[in-house]
Amino acid sequence: MRRVVQFSTGNVGVHSLKAIIGRPDLELVGVHANSSEKVGRDAAELCGLTEPTGVIATDDIDALIALRPDCVLYTALGETRPMEAIGQMARLLAAGVNVVGTSMVWLVTPHQADDWLREPLEKACAAGNSSLYVNGIDPGYSGDTAVYSALSLVTRAESITVQEIFDYGNYDDYEYTGTSMGFGTTPGDATPMAFQPGVVVSIFGGLVRNIARHLDVKLDDVRQRFEPWYTDQRIECRMTTVEPGQLAAVRFAAEGVVDDVPVITVEHVNRLTAAAAPEWEFPPARMTGVHKVIVEGEPRVEVSTHLSHPVLDVTEAGCVSTAARAVNAIDWVCRAPAGLVALEDIPPTEMVRGLMW
Structure with a gap:
């Protein structure tokens, strides 16, 4: 013991x-x-x-x-x-x-x-x-476990995308997650902490480089991208309340590129309730959160991991799984x-x- x-x-x-x-x-x-x-x-x-x-x-x-x-x-x-x-x-x-x-x-x-x-x-x-x-689960499981399970099913991979697509509306962590992602900020405010130059690459770039290392792929660069989405309506949720004109969703990624083409991407699509960024990708079957791996190759493989719990919200279920990655x-x-x-x-x-x- x-x-x-x-x-x-x-x-x-x-x-x-x-x-x-x-x-x-x-x-x-x-x-x-x-x-x-x-x-x-x-x-x-x-x-x-x-x-x-x-x-x-x-x-x-x-x-x-x-x-x-x-x-x-x-x-x-x-x-x-x-x-x-x-x-x-x-x-x-x-x-x-x-x-x-x-x-x-x-x-x-x-x-x-x-x-x-x-x-x-x-x-x-x-x-x-x-x-x-x-x-943890992300960074962690999706980029160091699920991705290799998906890759084991193909004879050739052309590109790899590791995604977290999550509704953070019910996640009670505005103090860190909410402020770092800039929920509630306006276009005139400073760039949120998480998306300052180099931050996304510092956090998620290691996953990109690690996947490339295991695949024996030489990347030309690892770069980041960030796209904010501002609401035109008031959105109330557990994390915070955002007013019209304020940021209610973000899409960002670390991309490993070869000849200026992304070949290994670790991406997040995070929103506050389903009302935010309706044109962006949602989890399958309109679930509230999913960790997904997509391998474009021979054949194409898509693996989605959805967490659920009889009492807890999916974001809290994610915290349980994050804990499990350490406890186990x-x-x-x-x-x-x-x-x-x-x-x-x-x-x-x-x-x-x-x-x-």
Whole structure:
């Protein structure tokens, strides 16, 4: 049984915490919380369970390290505070604690990550003889698992498109997702943070380059594109309310090009309710969200992954699956050689062990 600490209880962390508590092969030994209103509360209370665990949330990282966990599951938002997140991860790794997580999405393709991000974490892994693995559903599953399943079905590929087509209207994350994508901004406002020059490529370009590496394709360049859509009507939803003239949908991509033609594309189409960008592509059968891979080739292959849940909205179901990509790797990462782990390093069957009980 692996001793695990959950680090944060936000949109993803609340689901990974619940999963850890429920898994017979994992033992929750600690919980990290930043906010004073969560510190001192039982882990069960923080994820909506009724039976107390006796594990009380703390903001003391040294106290969590002293518990000698096998692994910390790191889901705290790091993209808006990367140096602090690197510092926290490195501190854990150097103390000999393995880390799996969903934060710092650049690390989904660690071998493509820039030196400023990769090198301090590699050094910490070496110091603590520990391993670090980061993944999710997007970036993650769609661009490092579904895409290769689709490619295995063709004898020749001409182009590859990996898409997330999602209605974010019911996603309660305006603070990060909403503001970074610019929902509610007007054409005269500054370009949203997520679409500043180089940002899309920094986040999704690693996936493009990784696919090209596995296909032995030499790209001329990886470039980004961004298209905003402004509403002419008021749109109210859980994420936010947008007024006429404000941004209510975005379409953006990182494109790997050869001879100025995109051959590997990682694209997002994100909108606030079905009223936004009605001329843009929707999920099949008007579902609210889908992760899709399209391979133009011999033959043409289209693979769609749709998540659902009897209680949760599809965006929250996506958070559960994002958590699963980390939780399911804990045991293997704890047995892995020291260093940064990529999804391709993990045998696929290792990701499904312990799921049925």
